[in-house]
Amino acid sequence: MTGPGGAGLTVGELSEEGLLEIIQGALAPASAPALWPADSVPPGDDAAVVPAPRGAVVVSTDAMGEGTDFLLMWPAGVRTRGYDAGWKAAAQNLSDINAMGASSSALVTALTLPEGTDVAWVRGFARGIAGAIARLGAGGCRAAGGDLGTGERIQAAVTVLGDPGAGVLERRPRRAEDRDRLLAEGADLVHCQVLGGLVGGGPGWAAAGLRLLLTERAELERRWDALPAEQRPGAREIARAVRGQLRPRPPLAAGPAALAAGVLTLMDVSDGIGRDAHRMARACGTGASGGRVEDGRARTLTPWVADTWVAEVARPLGPVAALAGVAPEALVLAGGEDYGVVGLAWPETALPAGFTRIGRMLPAGAEPPAGHRPLPERGWDHFGG
Amino acid sequence: MTGPGGAGLTVGELSEEGLLEIIQGALAPASAPALWPADSVPPGDDAAVVPAPRGAVVVSTDAMGEGTDFLLMWPAGVRTRGYDAGWKAAAQNLSDINAMGASSSALVTALTLPEGTDVAWVRGFARGIAGAIARLGAGGCRAAGGDLGTGERIQAAVTVLGDPGAGVLERRPRRAEDRDRLLAEGADLVHCQVLGGLVGGGPGWAAAGLRLLLTERAELERRWDALPAEQRPGAREIARAVRGQLRPRPPLAAGPAALAAGVLTLMDVSDGIGRDAHRMARACGTGASGGRVEDGRARTLTPWVADTWVAEVARPLGPVAALAGVAPEALVLAGGEDYGVVGLAWPETALPAGFTRIGRMLPAGAEPPAGHRPLPERGWDHFGG
Numbered sequence: 001m002t003g004p005g006g007a008g009l010t011v012g013e014l015s016e017e018g019l020l021e022i023i024q025g026a027l028a029p030a031s032a033p034a035l036w037p038a039d040s041v042p043p044g045d046d047a048a049v050v051p052a053p054r055g056a057v058v059v060s061t062d063a064m065g066e067g068t069d070f071l072l073m074w075p076a077g078v079r080t081r082g083y084d085a086g087w088k089a090a091a092q093n094l095s096d097i098n099a100m101g102a103s104s105s106a107l108v109t110a111l112t113l114p115e116g117t118d119v120a121w122v123r124g125f126a127r128g129i130a131g132a133i134a135r136l137g138a139g140g141c142r143a144a145g146g147d148l149g150t151g152e153r154i155q156a157a158v159t160v161l162g163d164p165g166a167g168v169l170e171r172r173p174r175r176a177e178d179r180d181r182l183l184a185e186g187a188d189l190v191h192c193q194v195l196g197g198l199v200g201g202g203p204g205w206a207a208a209g210l211r212l213l214l215t216e217r218a219e220l221e222r223r224w225d226a227l228p229a230e231q232r233p234g235a236r237e238i239a240r241a242v243r244g245q246l247r248p249r250p251p252l253a254a255g256p257a258a259l260a261a262g263v264l265t266l267m268d269v270s271d272g273i274g275r276d277a278h279r280m281a282r283a284c285g286t287g288a289s290g291g292r293v294e295d296g297r298a299r300t301l302t303p304w305v306a307d308t309w310v311a312e313v314a315r316p317l318g319p320v321a322a323l324a325g326v327a328p329e330a331l332v333l334a335g336g337e338d339y340g341v342v343g344l345a346w347p348e349t350a351l352p353a354g355f356t357r358i359g360r361m362l363p364a365g366a367e368p369p370a371g372h373r374p375l376p377e378r379g380w381d382h383f384g385g
Numbered sequence: 386m387t388g389p390g391g392a393g394l395t396v397g398e399l400s401e402e403g404l405l406e407i408i409q410g411a412l413a414p415a416s417a418p419a420l421w422p423a424d425s426v427p428p429g430d431d432a433a434v435v436p437a438p439r440g441a442v443v444v445s446t447d448a449m450g451e452g453t454d455f456l457l458m459w460p461a462g463v464r465t466r467g468y469d470a471g472w473k474a475a476a477q478n479l480s481d482i483n484a485m486g487a488s489s490s491a492l493v494t495a496l497t498l499p500e501g502t503d504v505a506w507v508r509g510f511a512r513g514i515a516g517a518i519a520r521l522g523a524g525g526c527r528a529a530g531g532d533l534g535t536g537e538r539i540q541a542a543v544t545v546l547g548d549p550g551a552g553v554l555e556r557r558p559r560r561a562e563d564r565d566r567l568l569a570e571g572a573d574l575v576h577c578q579v580l581g582g583l584v585g586g587g588p589g590w591a592a593a594g595l596r597l598l599l600t601e602r603a604e605l606e607r608r609w610d611a612l613p614a615e616q617r618p619g620a621r622e623i624a625r626a627v628r629g630q631l632r633p634r635p636p637l638a639a640g641p642a643a644l645a646a647g648v649l650t651l652m653d654v655s656d657g658i659g660r661d662a663h664r665m666a667r668a669c670g671t672g673a674s675g676g677r678v679e680d681g682r683a684r685t686l687t688p689w690v691a692d693t694w695v696a697e698v699a700r701p702l703g704p705v706a707a708l709a710g711v712a713p714e715a716l717v718l719a720g721g722e723d724y725g726v727v728g729l730a731w732p733e734t735a736l737p738a739g740f741t742r743i744g745r746m747l748p749a750g751a752e753p754p755a756g757h758r759p760l761p762e763r764g765w766d767h768f769g770g
Contacts, residue, residue, distance in 0.1 A: 039441060044668075045555050046484040046653055047445035047547065052437035056424060059529055060432035061544055063495035065536045099431040110448035110495075110542035144444055147542075151450045157495035157532075157542030159446055162432070170430050267431055283429075 011122060012115030016148060022119060023111075023148075026126030030107070030133045030143040043145030050106040050144055050161060057105070058162035060096035064089050066154040070246075074213040076220060082121035084246040086128025089156045092270065094138050095250035095339040097162035099268035101169035101259030104138045104162045104252075109146035112155040125156070137252045165259050169266040169343065171283035178264055181346075182284055183299045186362035187264060188347055189277065192254040192355045193340035202244070203273060203313050204321075204328065207335025209245030211324035212238065223323055233319035241320045250339035257352035258343060266343035272334040273342055277303035278377040280344070281361060304372040305333070305359035334378040396507060397500030401533060407504060408496075408533075411511030415492070415518045415528040428530030435491040435529055435546060442490070443547035445481035449474050451539040455631075459598040461605060467506035469631040471513025474541045477655065479523050480635035480724040482547035484653035486554035486644030489523045489547045489637075494531035497540040510541070522637045550644050554651040554728065556668035563649055566731075567669055568684045571747035572649060573732055574662065577639040577740045578725035587629070588658060588698050589706075589713065592720025594630030596709035597623065608708055618704030626705045635724035642737035643728060651728035657719040658727055662688035663762040665729070666746060689757035690718070690744035719763040 011019060024031070024043070036042045041049035050057075066072055070080045070088070090107060097104045109129065113122065133141045141160070173179045181187075193202050212220065224232060250268060258266050265284065267276050281301040314321075314328040321328035344361050345351060360369050368374075396404060409416070409428070421427045426434035435442075451457055455465045455473070475492060482489045494514065498507065518526045526545070558564045578587050597605065609617060618626075635653060643651050650669065652661050666686040699706075699713040706713035729746050730736060745754050753759075 039552075041443075041485075041553060041555060046481040046651075047443045047487070049441050049443050049485070049549060049553055052440055052442045055437055055440060056434050057437045057442045057546060058426075058432045058434050059491060059493055059544075059546060061493040061495045061530070061542070062532045063497055063534050063540070063542060065497055065534060065540075068497075068534060068536050096431040100426075100434070102432070106444060108444055108446040108544060110446045110544075112448055112450055112453075112540065145446070147447045149448050149450060149453060151453050151538065151540065153537060155448070155450075155497065155536065155540055155542075157446070157448060157540075157544075159444075159493060159495075159542075159544040161442060161444060161546070164434060167424075168426060168434055170426060 009119045010115060011113050011117045011119060014119060019119070019122065019148060022123050023126045026123050027130050027143040030130040030141065035142045043143070048106065048108070048144035050142060052105070052163065054164050056164050058097055058100050058102040058164055058168065059159065060093050061157060061159040062089070062093050062096070063155060063157040075216045076213045077217040078213055078242060080246060082124025083128035083131065085154070085156065086125035087132040087247045089158045090129045090132040091136060091248045091250055091339065093158045093160035094132065094136060094141070094252060095248070095268040095270070097160050098250055098252045098255035099169070099266050099341055100162065100164070101167070101255045101266060102162035102164045103256055104141035104160050106142045106144040106161040107133070108144050108159050110157040111146060112149045112151040112153070114152060114154065115150055117154065136249060165256050167259065169255065169259050169263065171265055171267055171280050173264040173284070179284065182264070182344065182361070183301070183363060186301070186360055186366060187344040188357045189303055189305065189342065189359035189361050190263065190345045190351060190355050191340060191342050191358045192251050193338065194249070194251060194354065203269070203338055203340065204317050204331030204335040205241050205244035206248055206337040207331050208317060208320045208324050208326070209241035209243070210337070211326055212241055212320065213245060215324070220323065223325065227322055231319055231322050233323055237320050245337065248337055248339045251341065251354060254341050254352070254354060258341065258355070261352045262345070262349050263351070264344045264346070266341050269338045269340045269342050271336045272378065274333045274375045274378050276342060277375050280342070284361070300364040301361050302364050303359060303361050303375040304369055305375045307371050307373060309356070309358045333376060394504045395500060396498050396502045396504060399504060404504070404507065404533060407508050408511045411508050412515050412528040415515040415526065420527045428528070433491065433493070433529035435527060437490070437548065439549050441549050443482055443485050443487040443549055443553065444544065445478050446542060446544040447478050447481070448540060448542040460601045461598045462602045463598055463627060465631060467509025468513035468516065470539070470541065471510035472517040472632045474543045475514045475517040476521060476633045476635055477724065478543045478545035479517065479521060479526070479637060480633070480653045480655070482545050483635055483637045483640035484554070484651050484726055485547065485549070486552070486640045486651060487547035487549045488641055489526035489545050491527045491529040491546040492518070493529050493544050495542040496531060497534045497536040499537060499539065500535055502539060521634060550641050552644065554640065554644050554648065556650055556652055556665050558649040558669070564669065567649070567729065567746070568686070568748060571686070571745055571751060572729040573742045574688055574690065574727065574744035574746050575648065575730045575736060575740050576725060576727050576743045577636050578723065579636060579739065588654070588723050588725065589702050589716030589720040590626050590629035591633055591722040592716045593702060593705045593709050593711070594626035594628070595722070596711055597626055597705065598630060600709070605708065608710065612707055616704055616707050618708055622705050630722065633722055633724045636726065636739060639726050639737070639739060643726065643740070646737045647730070647734050648736070649729045649731070651726050654723045654725045654727050656721045657763065659718045659760045659763050661727055662760050665727070669746070685749040686746050687749050688744060688746050688760040689754055690760045692756050692758060694741070694743040718761060
């Protein structure tokens with residue numbers, strides 16, 4: 001068995017302690033002594049102890065597996081480097097904490113590795129975690145340890161903890177009077193993708209990247225040749241799509257800013273705006289969140305999206321969408337793994353920087369808003385989908 | 386592909402939502418509404434929000450994979466049922482929280498499943514998690530959500546959060562004066578395996594169970610026939626060993642009790658008493674825990690174990706050890722996955738119920754204590770071992 005990424009030292013040639021040392025070294029920027037105050041316990045014991053100054057902790061977990069969630073070598077000829085995989089494993093969980101309006105405080109990783117994995121790939125993985133934490137603006141997030149094991153495929157299960165702000169942002173409004181007003185009047189659908197100056201991503205770009213990565217190189221070249229010159233994507237557009245897929249950039253300041261601004265609900269866009277907005281509609285419309293049912297009223301909400309917004313964000317996707325063989329509007333409405341945030345706000349709420357009003361969430365049967373279309377409940381189903 | 390455990394409905398025949406509903410139903414006892422106070426958020430949103438009344442949270446993660454950490458069908462002819470796998474995935478993490486002197490407050494699971502997995506196995510897995518939480522005495526631990534994905538092998542990464550008590554118990558004494566006294570005088574090595582009336586397990590029993598499970602049935606029968614009748618284990622002893630391996634029983638009241646009693650350090654015995662005691666010796670002897678170094682003094686400690694204790698706990702293991710083809714004392718000293726706790730206490734400390742003094746941790750070069758032997762640094766290395 002040869003390791004992904006080269007002919008260097010493999011995991012099976014090192015002791016567990018040796019490999020741990022390499023991983024801890026690569027994670028060091030996210031586990032500096034200053035991050036661990038007197039009453040906390042850094043990694044190295046049976047468990048870590050992380051401050052929770054608000055008296056509550058936000059928790060989310062996500063696993064990512066080679067062969068299912070990523071390929072070490074994509075049909076298009078691109079490799080997933082360790083750094084990419086570590087970045088994405090961290091980013092998708094940091095995104096969930098952000099979507100609660102919270103700030104990430106600690107991250108643990110259960111990492112399963114085939115014995116033939118290059119140690120350099122593993123070091124890159126740990127550096128990718130630390131890199132995502134630093135570059136996405138989650139500097140208070142501590143690498144708090146984890147677990148190492150062997151298996152046939154690379155598998156990484158990351159759990160991120162977070163500090164709530166003055167409350168959290170759920171999929172439905174927290175206050176009963178907001179829920180009642182929402183079911184009566186509807187609210188604006190709001191969205192934020194890019195914050196903090198990091199380029200890349202945007203609605204539909206990660207899904208376009210996935211389509212490109214999954215297409216054989218020869219087929220991409222055939223399509224390229226068949227496209228009129230003015231419709232061919234440039235190298236920067238292709239890179240934006242591929243990087244959107246391999247290294248997503250959740251806007252980690254957006255969640256806490258939305259909470260402070262009085263945004264009503266928030267989710268991260270992991271499975272496509274259409275599918276996720278419908279999930280939010282169900283959570284709001286039945287008064288149910290996690291099994292809580294309120295008064296049994298079967299009111300429902302429908303998400304609408306503005307034609308102008310769809311056209312505006314689909315336009316720059318045109319050339320990569322053509323190469324990927326898919327309609328740009330389908331990427332915008334159903335593409336997953338963008339890790340922007342989508343939520344609801346009253347028309348009178350002043351939105352934080354970076355947020356846009358992209359549509360309306362209206363009671364079923366309400367007058368269709370002018371210049372809008374219903375958001376289709378299509379999107380990415382990670383499971384059997 | 387046929388599912389483990391029968392010919393029922395498989396995971397690939399259900400939607401993600403359908404499977405989630407089944408899992409949530411099975412986890413319901415550990416996620417009842419009463420466990421989620423007003424400011425918390427139950428599973429179903431981007432993340433859960435769990436109370437952390439002490440202003441800090443203890444966190445540990447462990448992954449368990451089919452083919453590496455367990456087999457669906459063992460050579461001995463025993464199946465790992467879903468309930469067993471869920472129980473163990475929860476128990477080994479609840480044990481880590483216990484070893485910090487803390488009480489588990491929430492648990493999340495990232496579960497990877499082949500499409501051919503029987504839905505009944507998955508339901509059993511979730512019931513096993515809820516069963517371990519309830520029967521091991523972790524009633525305050527909330528099932529706080531997770532992640533579902535597909536893969537070639539079953540893989541479960543569980544993360545448990547905990548509430549510290551008045552502090553936590555680390556691998557080295559928390560107070561500087563205790564660390565100094567320990568390096569000068571040594572301390573008693575203390576141990577607790579069974580609390581709360583649950584039978585099964587004990588030092589060496591899980592390792593004996595693993596040896597039995599990994600032996601072909603025909604070979605077990607051959608050995609059985611070759612043993613003198615009075616040396617053959619009874620059905621109850623075999624069941625105790627196998628259940629010790631498949632459903633470990635960490636004594637979850639022992640950690641908080643040890644903290645309250647003034648025990649100095651604590652670890653759970655996951656890799657064998659010998660290996661774990663040497664890890665504790667290194668953590669105490671160098672003043673280092675998780676990279677913290679104190680004054681550069683290269684003092685070291687050596688763990689000693691009382692011959693009488695080894696003989697006493699090895700004796701009942703004799704018959705299963707004979708069938709497993711291994712010396713009972715080796716099982717006691719180097720057997721892993723017992724999930725008892727081992728720690729250090731001053732001679733004058735009154736130990737909580739269930740704890741025993743089993744040896745001494747002494748400065749290197751000290752007079753060998755009468756009736757003791759050095760604890761060998763042998764044990765279970767999960768990785769490359």
